[in-house]
Amino acid sequence: MVAEGEALIALLTFAVGVIVGYVSQRYTVCFVSPLKRLLLSPRLVYYQARASLGEFLDESVYPSAVVGSFAALLCLILLGYNPGQPYLAVGRVLAGLVGAVIFGYVSAAAGGCPLHMHWKAGEGDRKAWSYLLGFYLGIIYFYLFMEGLILELAR
Amino acid sequence: MRKFLVKLLALGLLPTLALYPLTSYKPLPQAYGLCVICHARDLVNYLLDSLAQARFLTYGPFLSVLGIILGGYLGAGRSGRSSPLPGKALNYFLLGFLASVSALMMGMCTARIALLIGWGSLEAMVYLVGVSLGVLAWLRREKR
Numbered sequence: 433m434v435a436e437g438e439a440l441i442a443l444l445t446f447a448v449g450v451i452v453g454y455v456s457q458r459y460t461v462c463f464v465s466p467l468k469r470l471l472l473s474p475r476l477v478y479y480q481a482r483a484s485l486g487e488f489l490d491e492s493v494y495p496s497a498v499v500g501s502f503a504a505l506l507c508l509i510l511l512g513y514n515p516g517q518p519y520l521a522v523g524r525v526l527a528g529l530v531g532a533v534i535f536g537y538v539s540a541a542a543g544g545c546p547l548h549m550h551w552k553a554g555e556g557d558r559k560a561w562s563y564l565l566g567f568y569l570g571i572i573y574f575y576l577f578m579e580g581l582i583l584e585l586a587r
Numbered sequence: 588m589r590k591f592l593v594k595l596l597a598l599g600l601l602p603t604l605a606l607y608p609l610t611s612y613k614p615l616p617q618a619y620g621l622c623v624i625c626h627a628r629d630l631v632n633y634l635l636d637s638l639a640q641a642r643f644l645t646y647g648p649f650l651s652v653l654g655i656i657l658g659g660y661l662g663a664g665r666s667g668r669s670s671p672l673p674g675k676a677l678n679y680f681l682l683g684f685l686a687s688v689s690a691l692m693m694g695m696c697t698a699r700i701a702l703l704i705g706w707g708s709l710e711a712m713v714y715l716v717g718v719s720l721g722v723l724a725w726l727r728r729e730k731r
Contacts, residue, residue, distance in 0.1 A: 437612030441647040445626065448605050449654020450661070452621060455597035457662030459590055460669060463697035467722050490590040493598075494701055500599015501618060501705025507600075508607060515617060515706065524694075525710060531692025532714040536721020538689060542682040543672060545697045546623040546690070549683070550652060554659025555668045562676040566683030571624075571631045573684070574691045575643045582692060 453551050462548035464539040466493050523585035602651075603702065615646055618706050622699035624690040626651045 455461070470477050481488040489495060505515070539545050542563060544552065549567070553560040602620030609615060619625065630652060632643035672679065690696045693714055695703065700718070703711035 437609065438647055440612075441609055442650050444605050444609065446650040446654045448602050448620070449626075449651030450658045451597055451654075452602065452651070453655035453658020454662045455593060455658075456655070457659045457669075458666055459594060461594065461598065463701060464718075464722065467719055468726065471719060471723050472726055486588050486591075490588065492591075493594065496591050496594035497598045497698070497701035498705040500595040501603055501620075501702040502599075503595070504600045504603035504620075505706050507604060511607065513607065513610070518617060518708070518710070520710060525713060528693045528710070528714055529717045531689040532717025533721040533724070534689035535686060535693060535696075536718035536723075537725050538682050538685045538721075539697070539718075540722045540725035542679060542686065546627075546686060547621075547655065547696075547698050550623060550655040551659030551662070552669070552672070554656040554661075555663040556660075557668075557671055559672040559674065559676050559679045563679040563683035563686075566680040567687045568627065568631055570684040570687030571628050571691065572635070574688050575628075575632065575641075578688065578692075579644075 452547075453554060456547060457551045457554070461493055461551075463493060463497075463545040464536070464548070465544065467536075468540055521586045523587070524582070527582055527585045598698075599702065599705065609647075613646065617708070618699060618702040619646075621651075621702060622696055623652060623655070624687060624696040625649075625694075625699065627687075628691065 480491075508515075542549065546567065549560050549563045553564050598621060603618060604620075606615060606620050616625075626649040629645050629647060629649040632641070632645040633648045635641045635643060636645055695711070695714070697718060700711045700715050704715065
């Protein structure tokens with residue numbers, strides 16, 4: 433029995449995913465490599481940005497995603513969407529910060545963020561497929577053994 | 588400038604706007620358009636829920652991870668492969684395991700961090716600083 437809206441969710445997100453994967457494969461989109469390049473040699477990135485801003489924006493990933501998301505927020509407010517205020521707990525943010533440091537270290541070691549690894553797996557890279565196997569097993573592991581800890585911290 | 592505009596449309600504008608009609612069925616989190624770990628979590632937990640009634644957290648059958656893999660396949664057919672990954676396959680298995688566990692501790696991955704910064708979220712900025720610290724730690728270790 434498929435509930436109302438679930439078929440629509442599946443179709444829409446699949447179409448969006450195909451577009452995102454195609455664009456990110458063509459333009460080598462990764463959300464960790466720019467951070468790596470920036471932290472490795474900040475001066476080089478600064479000179480590149482000062483030499484020609486258009487070329488720098490073409491190469492970068494974060495400015496385009498941030499500006500696009502802000503434009504989408506403006507469109508949604510015009511459509512009548514109320515974003516609201518999220519509820520934040522200090523313990524949740526601290527646990528998230530620990531997770532963020534581990535995530536940054538691990539992603540820099542693997543050489544790409546999960547989005548990068550997904551489109552690389554689509555290219556047919558066997559090491560990227562073994563990354564994905566660990567990725568999906570890790571989700572099941574988290575929800576079996578670690579979710580209670582995070583919920584306890586968020587209270 | 589053309590690449591910048593294409594990335595702006597495909598990474599920021601389109602995924603966020605495409606999820607707007609879905610909010611009439613169920614309330615979704617903010618800026619939920621493009622987040623690899625959240626959508627993979629939703630897909631896996633939806634399957635486990637319908638197979639074994641595990642009652643894990645899910646917002647519906649999000650298929651965008653499969654779409655990203657198919658999009659990478661289509662793009663590689665058009666423009667060729669990028670450089671292969673170095674190292675052993677078992678290392679990548681362990682790195683993927685740790686990456687998904689730590690991203691679920693955050694509750695978002697770097698793609699959604701970028702989207703949430705566009706919405707002005709303080710939490711995402713804190714997490715971006717954390718990710719930068721992790722990358723810096725890896726770079727310091729690699730330099731030696």
